[in-house]
Amino acid sequence: MAYTLTRADDAAAQQSDRYPLGERQRVDDPMKQQVHRSVFTGKLEEVLNSAVNWGRKNSLWPYNFGLSCCYVEMTTAFTAPHDISRFGAEVIRASPRQADFMVVAGTCFVKMAPVIQQLYDQMLEPKWVISMGSCANSGGMYDIYSVVQGVDKFLPVDVYVPGCPPRPEAFLQGLQLLQDSIQEERRPLSWVVGDQGVYRAEMPSQREKHRDQRIQATELRTPDSV
Amino acid sequence: MSTDATAAIVHTLRERFGDKLYCEQPTLTGMPVLWVRREAIVEVLADLRRLSEPFEMLYDLTAVDERMRSHRDGLPAADFSVVYQLLSVSGNRDIMLKVALDERDLSLPTVISVYPNANWYEREVWDMFGIDFAGHPNLRRILMPPTWNGHPLRKDHHARATEFDPYTLTVEGQDKEQDALRFVPEDWGMQRERDGAEFMFLNLGPNHPSAHGAFRVVLQLDGEEVIDCVPDIGYHHRGAEKMGERQSWHSFIPYTDRIDYTGGVMNNLPYVLAVEKLAGIQVTDRAATVRVMMAELFRITSHLLFLGTYLQDLGAMSPVFFTFTDRQKAYHVIEAITGFRMHPAWFRIGGLMQDLPQGWDRIMQEFVNWMPARLKEYERTMMENSLVRDRTRHIAAFDTQNAFDWGITGPNLRATGCDFDLRKKRPYSGYENFDFEVPLGSNGDAFDRGQLRIEEMRQSLRIIQQCIDHMPAGDFKADHPLTTPPPRERMLEHIETLITHFLQVSWGPVLPANESLQMVEATKGINSYYLTSDGSTMSYRTRIRTPSFPNLQQIPALMRGGFVPDLVAHLGSIDFVMADVDR
Numbered sequence: 184m185a186y187t188l189t190r191a192d193d194a195a196a197q198q199s200d201r202y203p204l205g206e207r208q209r210v211d212d213p214m215k216q217q218v219h220r221s222v223f224t225g226k227l228e229e230v231l232n233s234a235v236n237w238g239r240k241n242s243l244w245p246y247n248f249g250l251s252c253c254y255v256e257m258t259t260a261f262t263a264p265h266d267i268s269r270f271g272a273e274v275i276r277a278s279p280r281q282a283d284f285m286v287v288a289g290t291c292f293v294k295m296a297p298v299i300q301q302l303y304d305q306m307l308e309p310k311w312v313i314s315m316g317s318c319a320n321s322g323g324m325y326d327i328y329s330v331v332q333g334v335d336k337f338l339p340v341d342v343y344v345p346g347c348p349p350r351p352e353a354f355l356q357g358l359q360l361l362q363d364s365i366q367e368e369r370r371p372l373s374w375v376v377g378d379q380g381v382y383r384a385e386m387p388s389q390r391e392k393h394r395d396q397r398i399q400a401t402e403l404r405t406p407d408s409v
Numbered sequence: 410m411s412t413d414a415t416a417a418i419v420h421t422l423r424e425r426f427g428d429k430l431y432c433e434q435p436t437l438t439g440m441p442v443l444w445v446r447r448e449a450i451v452e453v454l455a456d457l458r459r460l461s462e463p464f465e466m467l468y469d470l471t472a473v474d475e476r477m478r479s480h481r482d483g484l485p486a487a488d489f490s491v492v493y494q495l496l497s498v499s500g501n502r503d504i505m506l507k508v509a510l511d512e513r514d515l516s517l518p519t520v521i522s523v524y525p526n527a528n529w530y531e532r533e534v535w536d537m538f539g540i541d542f543a544g545h546p547n548l549r550r551i552l553m554p555p556t557w558n559g560h561p562l563r564k565d566h567h568a569r570a571t572e573f574d575p576y577t578l579t580v581e582g583q584d585k586e587q588d589a590l591r592f593v594p595e596d597w598g599m600q601r602e603r604d605g606a607e608f609m610f611l612n613l614g615p616n617h618p619s620a621h622g623a624f625r626v627v628l629q630l631d632g633e634e635v636i637d638c639v640p641d642i643g644y645h646h647r648g649a650e651k652m653g654e655r656q657s658w659h660s661f662i663p664y665t666d667r668i669d670y671t672g673g674v675m676n677n678l679p680y681v682l683a684v685e686k687l688a689g690i691q692v693t694d695r696a697a698t699v700r701v702m703m704a705e706l707f708r709i710t711s712h713l714l715f716l717g718t719y720l721q722d723l724g725a726m727s728p729v730f731f732t733f734t735d736r737q738k739a740y741h742v743i744e745a746i747t748g749f750r751m752h753p754a755w756f757r758i759g760g761l762m763q764d765l766p767q768g769w770d771r772i773m774q775e776f777v778n779w780m781p782a783r784l785k786e787y788e789r790t791m792m793e794n795s796l797v798r799d800r801t802r803h804i805a806a807f808d809t810q811n812a813f814d815w816g817i818t819g820p821n822l823r824a825t826g827c828d829f830d831l832r833k834k835r836p837y838s839g840y841e842n843f844d845f846e847v848p849l850g851s852n853g854d855a856f857d858r859g860q861l862r863i864e865e866m867r868q869s870l871r872i873i874q875q876c877i878d879h880m881p882a883g884d885f886k887a888d889h890p891l892t893t894p895p896p897r898e899r900m901l902e903h904i905e906t907l908i909t910h911f912l913q914v915s916w917g918p919v920l921p922a923n924e925s926l927q928m929v930e931a932t933k934g935i936n937s938y939y940l941t942s943d944g945s946t947m948s949y950r951t952r953i954r955t956p957s958f959p960n961l962q963q964i965p966a967l968m969r970g971g972f973v974p975d976l977v978a979h980l981g982s983i984d985f986v987m988a989d990v991d992r
Contacts, residue, residue, distance in 0.1 A: 202578045247618050251645060251988055252670035252751060254622070255714065262733035277618045294554040295623055295644045296578055297586035298615050324663065326569045327648035328561050329553065337578040348751055409745040409768040 184367065186210050189339075190380040202300055202337035213369050213382050231372055239283075239309065240365040241271040243358070246282030248302065250289025253316035253348040257288045260351035270358055279303070284311040284361065286354075287338070290318035291331040303338055309370060309381075313357050314340045317347040341383070360386065415441060415502050418460065426453060431485045431509075437686045437925040438939070440494075440503035444485050447508050447517050454493065454506070454523045462500035465813035467520070469494040469939070469954040470530035472538045474564045476512070478943050480922035488512035489540060492952075493520070494939075498813065498829050516541040526816040529962045537562035537650075547597065552643040552991055555589040561651055568651050592627045597639050599629055608636060611973075615644045619722045619977045622987035626964065626976075633972045640961050645987035653940075653951025657917025658684055659758060659893045661948070665938075666752035668953060669989040671714050672932045673707040673743070674700075677756035682837060683927035683938045684758050687920045688891040694881040696760040697839040702773075702876035703746070703755065704838075704929075705869040709780070710739045711932035712862045712869075715984040719859055720791055722981030723800050728791055735783055742772050758918065759892030764885040770877050777870050777877065784863055792860050805967045805979035806854035815966065816959035819934025820865060821983065824850035824857040831930040838929075843872050855975075855982035862984070891918045917946040933957055933984050953992050957985035 188210045214229055249257065261267050261275065276282040279302045291299060303312070314334050317323025320343045322332035334340065341364060344357035367384035371377050419441045423430060429449035434442040445453050457464045472491045475481065487509030494505045508517055519542040520527045531542040532551040539560035542548055550557060559566050567573060592610060594601055602608060614625030623644035629636040649668060653661050665676040678700060685692065692700075713736050717729035740750045746769055747753035747762070755762045791797050807817075809827040822829060830847040832840040848864035850857030886892050893913055900910045922944035928937035934956025943949035960983045968976050 200580045202580070202583070204580075248616055250623055251647075252667060255671065255751065258729075259733055259736070263730040264734055264737040290645070290647055292623070292644060292646060293557075293576065294646065295615065296576070297583050297590070298623075298644070300578060300583055301587065302616060322570060325647050325652075326571055327652055328567060328570055329646045329648045330570055331576045332570050336576045350750060406748055406763060406766060408766050409772055 184212055185385045186212055186369065186382040187385060188213075188380050188382050190378075203339045209385075210382065213378075228372070228377070232369060233366070235370075235372065236366045236368055240362040242274075242283075243270075243272040243311075243362070243365075244274045244276050244281065244283045245272055246279050246285040246302070246306065247275045247277050248279075248285055248288070250287065250291065250295065251318065253288035253319070256348045256351050257286055257315060257354055260354045265351045265355060267355065267358070270355065270362065272358055279305040280307060282306055283309065284313060284341075286313045286315050287319040287334045287340075288315040288348075290323075290325055291334040291336075293329050293331055296331050296337060299334070300337055309368075311341045311361055311365070312338050313342045313344060313354075313361060314338075315344045315354060315357065316349055317345065320345060323347055360389070414462075414500065415504070418457075418502075418504070419443065422453065422456070425456065429453070432483065434484060434507070434924075437923050438503075438505060439926065440505055442505040442507065442924070444490075444507050444509060447510070450493070450506065450508050451518050451520055451523060454495070454520050457495055457504065458523055460497075460500075462497055462502075464495035464497045464500075464504060465810075466496040466498065466816055466818075467493065467524035467526055467530070468496035468503065468816060468935075469937070469952070470520075470527055470534065471939075471952045471954075472534045472540055472562075473941065473950045473952075474538065474562065475509075477564045478941075478949055480943050485509040486511075489515060489538060491517060491534065491540060492939075494954075498827065501834050510540065515539060516543055518543050519545040521545065525814050525966075526959055526962055529958065536560065539563065550643070552646040554586065554643070556586060561648065568648070568655050592639070592641075594629065597637075599637060599639075603631070606631070613976075614641075619980055621718065621980065621985060624961070624985075624987055624990070628973065628976070630973070633974075635968045635971050635973065635976060638965050638968055638976070640964050642958075642961060642987070642990050644991070646991040647988065649992040650951050650953055653948045653953075655947060657946050658920060658948065659913075659917045661951070662756065662758075663752065663754040665953075666754050667988060668955060668992055669711075669931060669933060669936065669957070669986060670751065671707075671711040671986055672936075672989075673703075673710070673751060674747070674753055674755050675704045675707045675711070675929070675931050676936065677754065678704055678838065679927045679929040679931070679936055680938045680940075681756045681758055682929070683925045683940045684920065686925040686927065687923055687940060687942050688758065688889070688918065690759045690887050690889045690891060692760055692838075692887045693883045693885070694839065695883040696885050696887065698876055698879075698881055699761055699765060699885065700756060700838050701840060701843070702873055702880075703743070705872045705876075706739060706743060706773075706776075708869045708932050709866050710736050710743075711984075712866050713739070715862055716787060716859065719981040719984070720797065722977050723797055725791060725794075725797065728787065731783070731787070735780065738776055738779055742769075742776050745769065745772055757886070757893060759889055760884070760886035765880075770880070773873065773877055777874055780866070780870055784866055788860075788863055792856075792863065798856060800974070800978050801856035801859065801982065802854060803852065804855045804975045805971065805982065806852050807963070807967055808853055811963075811966070812853070815963035817934070817963060818959075819930065819932075819956050820861050821853075821858055821934065821960060823847065824861050825853035826851050831928055831935060835928070837927070843875055845869075845871050855978045858982040858984070891920065893918050919944065919946055928954075931956060933986075933989060934960075936989075955989045955992060957983075957987075957989035960985055961990055 319334045369382035431444035489510040491508045536550045609630040611628040614620040625641040665680045713732040717732035720728040747755040809825040845868045920942045926939040937954045939952035941950040
C-alpha cells in the first residue's frame, strides 16, 4: 500500500506560506523497511502500531462544528435512530482542543475560511478532517463569489462524503472509512521512537471498488409507489 | 386586503406630496408601487407610519441595479433603485416605494429614524450595491468580509468563484483576515470601562454550540450581565440572490430549498407562486393541495428541530433524541413521496415534479397518528417542567410594537399575541379551504415562543389530516404553455410540441417582463420572493426576504440588561438558521 508522508518538523513547512502547510510526498509502507532491518522489532512495532490505531479509531471524538444544511444531517447521525455511538464517536466536543476530528459539514465561505483554519490549527494531533457534502467537497452547486470551491483548498481532507446533503448513513459510512484509514496509519509511537512523520495510507477509491457491482443494476425502483 | 382603501391611501399621498411622487408602476406584486423623489422618502415613510391604519413595519428594504434592464417603459430614469416595502398589519395591506438613483450620485438619506430595522437593511444595500445612506450610524459591510472589494449584486460584478483566481489561504492572509474580524468596541460606540471597572468583551461565535450555525455575537459584559451586544452575520452568505440572476427560472428551484434549509419544499412555495404570477399559471387543485400538505409536513420537521435544539440550549439533553426520532418518521414519508430528505426541490413551475405515489396516504396517516401522543409528552415533560419554565418565562420578552419595529413576523410575532398569519389573512395555494386555528401567545417571551410552536405542529397535523381525507383528483401539472417541464406525454405528438419541449427544457421558459411578489407563512415567519423579469429565461433580480434576518437584528434591543444564560435561551427560542439570514 502506498503512503503519503507529512513530516512533523519539515523545514519546508516553515518556509511554505500557503495552507495546507507542510510538504507531502508519496512513499512506501515504512513498516516494510523495519521488517527488513529486524524481523523482531519490525513485528513489535507493527503490533504496537495496530493496537494504538485500533484504540484511536474506535474512540474518535468529533468537534461540534457545523456550517450549513449538512450539519442537520450530521446531527441526525448523532441522535437515536442512527446512533453514532455504535462507532465510538459520540463524545461531541465543543472545543477544538479536545476533539480528534472535524467534519466540515456545509459550505465553506470566504468569510468563514480563516475561522475554519484557526479552529483546525487549535486541534491537537492526531487530527483528521471529513469533508461532508458537495459544498465542502468542491463548492457543489454554489459556484458563487462568496464560496470557496472546496475546503481542500486550504485543509488536508481525509474523507470526502458526497451528497447534497449526504444522508446520515452516508456520513456514518464516511466515518467508517476514516476508521479504516486510521487503522493503516503510521504515526510515531513516541517522540523518541522512529522518525517524526505522519504516514497516511492511500486508501482505495470507493467508486472504483464498487463500480462493478453498481454497473450490474439494470432496473431501478419505480417512484410510483411507496 | 381592501383594494379601495389602499387606493385611497395612494390618493391621499398624491394629494399631500404632489410632484414629489413620480408615478405608480403597474406590477403583479399585488400592492401599489410608487416612485418617490429622493428628497421626500423619509417624509413619505413617516407619513405612512402615522396613518390611522399605519404601515407599522418596514417589511423589506433592498435595491435593484437597473442599468442593464431593457423593459422600463414609463419608469423614471434610474441606474439604481432602492425599494422600500411596508407592511400594515392593522390594515392587512402593503405598499412599495421606489427611489431612483443616478450612478454618479448614489446616496440617499437613512430612514432609521422612522423604522429602526432599516439599519441592517441599509447596510446590506451598501454592501451589495455600494449605495450610501447619509446619516447612517454604522454603514459598514454586513454580509461580505470586511476585506472584500466591490459590491456583488451590481451587474458588473462577477458572479462565479471560478471567474477569478482559485481561492488560496496564506499564513499572511490568514493573519490579515483574522485581524479584520477583530472586534473594536470603539467602532460601535462602546466604552471599554465604567467607573474604573473594565468590561469583558466575549466573542460568542462564529462557531459556538448554541449559535445554531455560523453566527457571531460579541457581548459587552459586566460580570454575567449583558451591557450591550453586537451581532455579526455574513458567515453564511451563499449569494442566492446573485444566483437567481444566472439560473433559469426553473433551475433556481433547488437553490430555494437551501435558503431556510430546515424548511425544504416550504421554500419552493413562494418562489413558484411568484413565478406563476408572472407566467399567469393557475395550478390545479390537486397540485395546490399537495403543496400545502408537503409544506405543512416540513413545518412540522422544522418545528421538531427547533424544539429539540431549543430545549438542548436550555440544558435538556434528551428531547433532541426524541424529536429527531419523529423527524426520521417524517422523512420516511417525505422520501417516499419526493425521493429526497432535506432538499427535495419538488415543486415545479405550474405544478409538481410528479404525482403522489401509490400508498402515500397510508404512511402519511401513520405519521399523523404517531405525532399527537409525542407532542403531549413533550408538553408534559418539558414545557410543564419547572426548570424550563424558570429559564424561559419572562426572558427576552417583547411586545407587539417592538416586533413591528424590528420587522419580526411568524411564530415570534404571534407569541406576542398579534394575530397575523398569512395563511388566514391572505390565503394562498388554497389555505382558505382548510380548517385550522392560529395559536397565539400572550407574553412574547422565550417560553411562549416554544409553547406556540408545539401548538402550531398540532394545527399542521390537522391540515395534513384534511389533505389525506379530501385529496382532490386531477392532474399534478397545469395545462399552460409555460409549465416547466411541460407534460411529457405531449412531447412526441408533433414537431411543434417537441420543439417547445426542447426549448423549455434546455433554455427554460421565457417569462413576460414584469414584477411579482409572493409572501408565504414559512416555518420561521414571512418569507417572500420579489422577482423582476426582464422578459428573459432568467430573473433580472431575485430578492429573497427571509424571516430570520430581522430576528437577529433585534437581539441587542432585547438583551441589554439580560444575562448570558438568557441570551442562550433567547437564541434557542428564535428559531433561526443562518442560511435564512445571510442567504
